[in-house]
Amino acid sequence: MPHPWPAELAALRRRLQDELGARFNSVLANLYRDGRDAMGWHSDDELELGPQPLIASLSLGAPRRFVLRRRDDPARKLALQLEPGSLLLMGGSTQRHWKHALPRTARPVGARINLTFRQVQPHPRRPPPAAAAP
Ligand SMILES: O=C(O)CCC(=O)C(=O)O
Numbered sequence: 001m002p003h004p005w006p007a008e009l010a011a012l013r014r015r016l017q018d019e020l021g022a023r024f025n026s027v028l029a030n031l032y033r034d035g036r037d038a039m040g041w042h043s044d045d046e047l048e049l050g051p052q053p054l055i056a057s058l059s060l061g062a063p064r065r066f067v068l069r070r071r072d073d074p075a076r077k078l079a080l081q082l083e084p085g086s087l088l089l090m091g092g093s094t095q096r097h098w099k100h101a102l103p104r105t106a107r108p109v110g111a112r113i114n115l116t117f118r119q120v121q122p123h124p125r126r127p128p129p130a131a132a133a134p
Contacts, residue, residue: 002026009115012058016117020089022054024117032064032112035105043071044116045095047124054091054119060084061112065105068098082114 005013005027013024030039044055059082066088070076082088090100102114 012115013117016056016087020054020056022056023119024056026118026120028116028118030114030116032062032102032114034111035107035109038104039102041069041099041101043095043099044090044118048120048122049095049118050121050124051096052092053095054089055095056117057082057088057090058115058117059086059088059112060115062110064102064109064112066100066102068100071097071099084112 009027013027017023032038044053049055061084063081063083066080066082068078068080080088
């Protein structure tokens with residue numbers, strides 16, 4: 001259920017839009033209370049995000065490790081430490097080719113909030129079905 005933009009989030013959105021020259025009409029907030037809260041492997045590849053979504057991911061609170069792995073070769077991995085105040089941009093075909101996750105950690109870590117700004121298309125078009133062979 002969509003909510004109106006609170007003033008603080010609206011201000012952040014304006015700043016991101018100005019800096020990045022992009023539009024965002026939704027923000028998803030994740031709260032990780034401690035190292036036991038985590039996000040499993042996934043791609044943000046929902047139809048309503050379009051084929052090449054730009055996702056602007058702002059980290060607040062405790063630093064956490066963020067990992068990516070290729071969908072076609074899961075042994076190919078990248079790891080980033082997301083520091084408080086950092087902005088991670090995922091654009092182009094990142095979601096098509098990579099999955100990402102925020103793993104659990106046994107280290108004692110405090111709470112973290114992650115805000116991901118996205119542009120959701122209200123009436124996404126499905127790609128046309130592949131043409132049948134003659
Ligand atoms: O908390 C993070 O940095 C990851 C969040 C995430 O993967 C998502 O919202 O899709």
